[in-house]
Amino acid sequence: KLEATDNANEGSLDPSQELQFTPDKPENEETLNVLLIGVDTEENEPARTDTIMVAQYSPKDGTAKLASIMRDSYVSIPGYQDNKINAAFFFGGPELLRQTIKENFDLDVHYYAMVNFDGFVSLVDAIAPNGIELDIKNRMYYQSSNTYIDFQPGVQTLDGQQALNYVRFRSDSNNDFGRVARQQEMLSLLKDELLSLSGLTRVPRLIGQIEPYIDTNITTGKVISLGRDFLLNPVEEIETLRIPIENGYVDRTYSHAGQVLELDFEKNRQAISAFFNPDQENTEMIMSAHDHIDDAPYEEGH
Template sequence: MSNRGKKREKNSKIKRKVFLLIFLITLLAILSAVAYTTQQYERARQESLRLIEESRGQQEELEEIEFHPEEEADEYVHVLLVGIDNEGGGRGNTDTIMVAQYQPKNGKAKLVSLMRDTYVSIPGYRDNKINASFALGGPELLRKTIKENFGINIHYYALIDFNGFVRVVDIISPDGIEVDIERRMFYQDGAGDVSINFQPGLQRLDGKQALNYVRFRNDSENDFGRVRRQQEVLSILKDDLLTFSGVTRLPSLLGSIEPYIQTNLQSRQMLDYGRDFFLNPVGDVETLTIPADGHYTDARYSHAGAVLELDMEKNKQILHEFLELDELVEIDPNSSNN
């Protein structure tokens, strides 16, 4: 063999060794990352389970939730978000009803808040506040109610215990979220379970304080102010999550909230949407409140109390335009496009 041939063979061996070394280092890094992610997820999950057991005893076996979406979607996704106060176990009460729209292909996200006192037709029952549909028939009846009144297809649901919200804030924003409190906020219920006391000005709120901030409604804005604050805090959390430090906390976040959430989203679907979320980062989350300003009246019924009576056609039109439902098309994920 010539000297040139020997040199070429020697260089080839060196390249193979370098490639093998790089491959082994990369594999080790991946395995370490997977192990770290799994450890962080499970540690956070166990901590949440411990907190739940401390607050209300051994967690009861969750009832099977009925939910039958009429269509699945790919081009856009609608998730029904329901905040529940589940301290006493069972289905719990809700004063937070939202529909989140996510468009995976372009990373666009929109959030619709449905006021709990909105007076609607409830399938199989007499007209009542929209949150009564959840009390009467859970997520499935609430889904049907939204479809019947607003013509919106809901694909998934997520029931979120308010204690889970506290954990989310503390993990995503361990130094607290910064909010500018516009006016004095004070409320204390008769039982002493809820105590809200904020002074005006720029403040940092931990998870429990943030929950009190978004639930406060004892001022002139009432529920409208609460909805506005909910949208404000969710936008802050989204921005914090998209930072580098926020991304590194994602395994802990998912593990922490898992015990507090009931959803029909499968793990694979959440991973797929999570991947799209980071590949196409969401800009400003557009928000809408229903009823829309100027298109409702205050009313009262003996069986329902004080309600918001909507100009239903106008609110439906505003909602459809906001969600771009005429431009976007629902696609069956079992079609040939997938």
């Protein structure tokens, strides 16, 4: 296996050798799993991801689920030394990330959608031209050579750039855990804005506006079809999950990867299965219980 470093700058794939995205086809078109990737692309630097989510959408019944996989989750990466899950994207793009999610969590994804920071700003401004209103709980302050974030507590209306700062912030005691919660919150707010009366009238134009900022294997025709389903069966609430789950990890440090979240994979796989496939999970539990009954010794008089 090639060795992956914390900075992911050794042994990486040449961008021209990025793996082709080759997912298994969905068993049906009733439920789709989409890999959502937020990318940081700096000039003359390889793309990195600090946002990894799997969204599940069921057009037929208008339900949506969103699982965030924290970027420091320590996982097995096919062809490489175990490392943080965001290293999988650096080494092989969306396809290696897809393979990594499948190998570690037994979860299939059928499509991917990738957006960089500039694209996110444009996305928010297109969906919510008057801004996104939210209640900021605590002071949020961070300053570096190229980033300035300063939010006071209280209800505020954020434009696209401010929304990006809000979901990227992690300079408090909650660190990446708080950032993941804010990312999920922002997507839910954008969904509500899209389903508002003003948002619905802009949907056809929005598809054209957003398309240039998203790298995806979903065809334009499929996007339009899903958009129509989205309007006919609006998603009332997005169910969310965070991986690792509470009490499903420990903090570790490795020389090649730095500080990581070492997962209890049994707990986290069970959580993902129950979250995305509750009917299958219940069926397996019933069958398992039935097998135990069949295997139980017969006792006279019972």
